[in-house]
Structure formats: C-alpha cells, structure tokens
Amino acid sequence: MCPRRFTIVILTFAVVLTAQTGDPSKLRPIATYSIVARDPDTGQMGVAVQSHWFSVGSAVTWARAGVGAVATQSFTLMDYGPDGLELMAGGIPAPEALSQLVRQDDGRAVRQVGMIDAGGRVASHTGSQAIFAAGHHVGNNYAVQANLMETDQVWPEMAAAYEASKGDLAERMMVALEAAQAVGGDIRGRQSAAMLIVSGEKQAKPWQGVELELRVEDHPDPLKELRRLIRVHQAYAHMNAGDLAVEHANFEQALEEYGAAMEMFPRNLEMKFWTAVSMVNMGREKDAYRLFRQVFKGNIKWRTLLTRLPDSGLVDEKKVAAILKKTR
Numbered sequence: 001m002c003p004r005r006f007t008i009v010i011l012t013f014a015v016v017l018t019a020q021t022g023d024p025s026k027l028r029p030i031a032t033y034s035i036v037a038r039d040p041d042t043g044q045m046g047v048a049v050q051s052h053w054f055s056v057g058s059a060v061t062w063a064r065a066g067v068g069a070v071a072t073q074s075f076t077l078m079d080y081g082p083d084g085l086e087l088m089a090g091g092i093p094a095p096e097a098l099s100q101l102v103r104q105d106d107g108r109a110v111r112q113v114g115m116i117d118a119g120g121r122v123a124s125h126t127g128s129q130a131i132f133a134a135g136h137h138v139g140n141n142y143a144v145q146a147n148l149m150e151t152d153q154v155w156p157e158m159a160a161a162y163e164a165s166k167g168d169l170a171e172r173m174m175v176a177l178e179a180a181q182a183v184g185g186d187i188r189g190r191q192s193a194a195m196l197i198v199s200g201e202k203q204a205k206p207w208q209g210v211e212l213e214l215r216v217e218d219h220p221d222p223l224k225e226l227r228r229l230i231r232v233h234q235a236y237a238h239m240n241a242g243d244l245a246v247e248h249a250n251f252e253q254a255l256e257e258y259g260a261a262m263e264m265f266p267r268n269l270e271m272k273f274w275t276a277v278s279m280v281n282m283g284r285e286k287d288a289y290r291l292f293r294q295v296f297k298g299n300i301k302w303r304t305l306l307t308r309l310p311d312s313g314l315v316d317e318k319k320v321a322a323i324l325k326k327t328r
Contacts, residue, residue, distance in 0.1 A: 034049035044211060046197035047062065047069040049073070050226075053191055055218070061081075067202065068094055070114070080115075112147050124145050133151055135152060139159055174230065181223055194215040197211045239271060239274065243274075254282075277314065280319050280323065
C-alpha cells in the first residue's frame, strides 16, 4: 500500500469513529490487556492493565469502594468508567450495566470493556471490529479482556493463571498480567501498566476506600516495575500500621510493623528514620541511636530534619539534642 493511500485509509477510519462517538476528543486507541476481579474473602475489587501506550492507567482503570471496577479499552471511551460505576452504585448489576452502556454506544464495534460489581457479578464486551487478536473470558469473580495481541492465547492464559494463583488480589491480578506477557502480550510491545484496588465496603465519598493505586506511566519493563511498586506499597502499609499502633500505645506491635517494613527495604532511609523517631518516643534510645547513625551516614540532611521536629510536637527538644550528641 502506498503512503498516500495508507493515509487516506487512516483518515477515513478516524472519520467513521468520530461519527460513531460524536466526540473525537474521547477517542484513545488504547490496545491492551486487562483484568477486573473481586476477592470473595475480603470483598476487595480491582482492575489491572498493561499496554504499549503512555499512561494507560489514566484512561483504562476505574473503581469505587463497595461498588465495582471497570476496565475500558480499545478506542477507549472513558465514559464507560464513571457511567458504569454510577449505574452499579444505583443497584444495577454489572452485566446489565454494561449491556445498557453498550446499547447506547454507536462505537460499540471498536470498544472493549470489562466490568464487575460488589456482588461478584461480572461481564465483558469485545466489539466485532476490535483489532485482532482480541477477545475476553468471563470467570468466577473476574473477567479478562485483550485486543491487538500477538496471539489469541493471551486472554485464555490470563484466565488460567488467575484461577491457579494464590495470595491477595494484587498478587493474583499481577500473575494474570505476567501470564499475558509470557505468551506475547501486546503485539507492539510494552510501555505502561497500572493497578487499582478498592475496598468492598461502600464509602461516603467516591474517592474513599482506595486500597492501592499504582501507575507505571512509561517504562521498558512496566510489569517488573509495577511488581516492585506493589512491594514498596506493602512496605509502607507496614509503616502506616506501625504509626497506628504507636497512636494506641501498642509499642511492641509498632516495632513489629516497622521491622517488617525495613526487612523489605533495608536501604530505605525514610523507614529507618521514622522508626528511630518512634523508638525514642518509646524510650528505646539505644536502638534508636543505632538507626539514626545509619540514616545520617546515608544522608546528613536527615540531621537537619530532626532538629525541625520539636516545633511540630513530634519529638522533645531535649531528646533531639541527645540524639545529635550521641550520633556525631
């Protein structure tokens, strides 16, 4: 095909799509593979995705605590996300909500959408004009969907991997994404990935109840980076749990949580610093001094930060002076 003729075909296709949607600004030709899923034990719901497209998570992933999760892709109409969640929040099951939105969409032939609600009811749509290889699989409490894949084995492998996986929802969805990549994934390659997980309990406001929200916007190996970020997230979850334990004067539990975080990332100075601060406030000065020395050796600016904490009421000024003296 000559370049001029190729351009005409592309423009014609774009015109057709614009006519179908009525709003060309809403068209994003995101070809990708994704999963929407619910953990029946915790009630958590999530969506995870990878694509050869910049910032895939900003368009594809949608979820609301106690309501459901949506993946909208393949010439993405983002409306499926908020509109689908709104319908499910009003009590309409995911299959019915998706069916209703698809019927209203003149561009349904090029869309691909997965949707799951808080009751575990799930549905997926792959338009007849989604770019080969394209398809989906609906299982128990999950659905996987993919388009513009290297082979038609991607979504079956995702389903098999998810069903055979163990662990929390983040781990199981991660395994599904990795299974897709193992059999070829997106025929164009890799660029970005994202994961969003929300609580199974309804919240007063739509943005509450987010358990995990991670995006890899542009990376040569986005799944590897996403897995690393999940681990960082888990470590900081231990730090948050430690802080909460301190608030309740459960110091042994606090040190256990802090220790778990530092074991995951032993070179992370921030974790060591705040653990040491807590130790000082708990009367564990000797253990705190050891950590402070490691932190100050790694970056002397943490000493300056320490001197600013008394003004915020986080550490007694006399204790700060003692720390600075003992860690010279």
